[in-house]
Amino acid sequence: MMSAAALTRRAAPALACIGLLATWQVASLALKNDSFPTAIEAIRAIPDILGDKESLINILASLRRMAIGFGIAVLVSIPLGLLMGRSRAVAAFFNPLLMVIYPVPKAALMPIIMLWLGVGDITKTLVIFLGVSLPVIYHSFEGAKAVEEKMLWSGAAMGLSAAQRLVRIVLPAALPEILTGCRTGLVLALITMITSEMIARQSGAGNILFNALDMGQYDTVFAMIIIVGAMGICLDAIFERIRARLVRWSEPQFDMPLSFS
Amino acid sequence: MKVVPSRSSEWVRPVASQKPASAIIEIDRVSQVFQTSTRKDHLALSDISLTIEEGAFVSILGPSGCGKSTLLYIVGGFVSPTSGAAKIKGQAITGPGPDRGPVFQEFALFPWKTVLGNVMYGPRQQGVRATEAEAQSRGLIEMVGLKGYENFYxxxxxxxxxxxxxxxxxxxxxxxxxxMDEPFGALDAHTRTRLQNDLLNIWERDRKTVLFVTHSVDEAVFLSDKVVMMSKSPGRIRQVIDIDLPRPRRRNELLLDPRYQKYVVDIERMFDESDETGSPS
Structure with a gap:
């Protein structure tokens, strides 16, 4: 039997979605603007998009670029962040570089990257890579820095070498923080995916969206916004499940520690 | 060796000159200088010489900030001394190793491993087969009184x-x-007492050499064969006191023993007598 509080908690996300769509519907009806279709019109357009082979190929191509960009970024950023967190020399070298890149909107670099690498997959994947890298590096760095010295000493006394300590102590100890960075990175991957396709139109979910906008097919525009939003929610939910499994040890299962000495 | 400055010098005696055959750890004129946050040099340890015999339970007792933990870290190989050297079985200590096992006040457990996973970690790293390591570890977990908690984080x-x-x-x-670096320092009084008793029971079985850092006079006298008293700023050895009390020791008997009481009172008085060092709380 679920308690009332648990039931409310379960139903809350659905209620939020319904509330948002209802507000949208009411606002759209009230404004009576051609470029602002109602929620129902937008939702009706979704099956047309997903039923169209061309559109589906476009969306899948977007997701593929996103997965590759995200994957490579995570594989590069975690080791770099961990090394920076444990070595002052490595941190002193990379910190200024990252500080320069950090405030630059990654999409702003796209025109230049397009000049070098063209408007194809490589450019878009590179922009996604850049967008994802920074939060993952930052959180890995912070996580590694916070690892208790005594934990590393305990490992050293057991005979773990410096490299083994990095992989077998720093990495798992920093994992909760690393995964926080990855979660931010995942959202940024989605954002940079769409913006890259807005700038270099050729294929992808962003391309469908902005082409529809050019042609004044506003129900398609809003349907795409719903689709992208839903993709974000699904990806985040999947990631959160994986994350919770990996770092179960860091979240207390009991409200109070056991009283036993 | 420098003479330890003190008002009541009759209880100061040299500690470096004795070198028994069974010495396992030798600390030879070790000094440690730290840089403070204001970039000033702080002499944490000054000219420490100490010999620890195999199988002895030795406590290093002193007020906070006297460098007693630093001395332990030097023996552990976690910190290199600014000058002087520490040796284990005649070999210079250059880094940590499985011949010296630390137990920290902060526990420093691996939070992503269960109780069993933590205990098995060392043997597995040493190449012990998984089944064997697990059997041994389960035995140890039972010995420290945690049977049934093997799979807890x-x-x-x-x-x-x-x-x-x-x-x-x-x-x-x-x-x-x-x-052992103030291992019971973060625990409440009741838990502390229970762990002291259990540590003593475990230790009296196989009499491993123990170097035990504490700021509690009772704890040092109750557990140790030898108490090394330190003073602070800079950290120096003031005196080494042999605790001549019978073993196995039982708390309820010992607390009533006038010899135990005299050790505690004498050591506390020595700390009180010292001018700027203050008593260990």
Whole structure:
């Protein structure tokens, strides 16, 4: 039997979605603007998009670029962040570089990257890579820095070498923080995916969206916004499940520690 | 060796000159200088010489800030001394090793490993087969009184239980010397007493060499064969006192023993007498 509080908690996300769509519907009806279709019109357009082979190929191509960009970024950023967190020399070298890149909107670099690498997959994947890298590096760095010295000493006394300590102590100890960075990175991957396709139109979910906008097919525009939003929610939910499994040890299962000495 | 400055110098005696055959750890004129946050040099340890015999339970007792933990870290190989040297079995200590097992006040357990995973970690690293390591570790977990908690994560345990796991984890890879850094300092009085009793019971079985850092006079006298008294700013050895009390020691008997009481009172008085060092709280 679920308690009332648990039931409310379960139903809350659905209620939020319904509330948002209802507000949208009411606002759209009230404004009576051609470029602002109602929620129902937008939702009706979704099956047309997903039923169209061309559109589906476009969306899948977007997701593929996103997965590759995200994957490579995570594989590069975690080791770099961990090394920076444990070595002052490595941190002193990379910190200024990252500080320069950090405030630059990654999409702003796209025109230049397009000049070098063209408007194809490589450019878009590179922009996604850049967008994802920074939060993952930052959180890995912070996580590694916070690892208790005594934990590393305990490992050293057991005979773990410096490299083994990095992989077998720093990495798992920093994992909760690393995964926080990855979660931010995942959202940024989605954002940079769409913006890259807005700038270099050729294929992808962003391309469908902005082409529809050019042609004044506003129900398609809003349907795409719903689709992208839903993709974000699904990806985040999947990631959160994986994350919770990996770092179960860091979240207390009991409200109070056991009283036993 | 420098003469230790003190008002009542009759209880000051040299400690470096004696070198018994069974010495396991030798600390030879060790000094440690730290840079403070204001970039000033701070002499944490000054000219420490100490010999620890195999199988002895030695406490290093002193007020906070006297460098007693630093001395332990130097023996552990976690910190290199600014000058002087420490040796184990005649070999210079250049880094940490499984012959010296630390137990820290902060427990320093691996939070992503269960109790069993923590205890097995050392033996597995030493190449012991998984089944064998597990059997040994389960035995140790039972010995420290945590049978039934093998699959718990550190987060789910109380402070006292965590320190029991930390002790079992260190004992699991059979270090020759246990380095205990105020291990019961973070625990409440009741838990502390229970752990002292249990540590003594475990230690009296195999008499491993123990170097035990504490600021509690009672704890040092209750556990030790030898108490090394330190003073602070800079950290120096003031005196080494042999605790000549029978073993096995039982708390209820010892607390009533006038000899125990005299050790405690004498050591406390010595700290009180010293001018700027103050008494260890």
């Amino acid at each position: 550190p987060k789910e345990l109380s402070g006292g239980m965590k320190q029991r796991v930390a002790l079992a984890r260190t004992l699991a890879y059979h270090p020759e010397v246990l380095l």
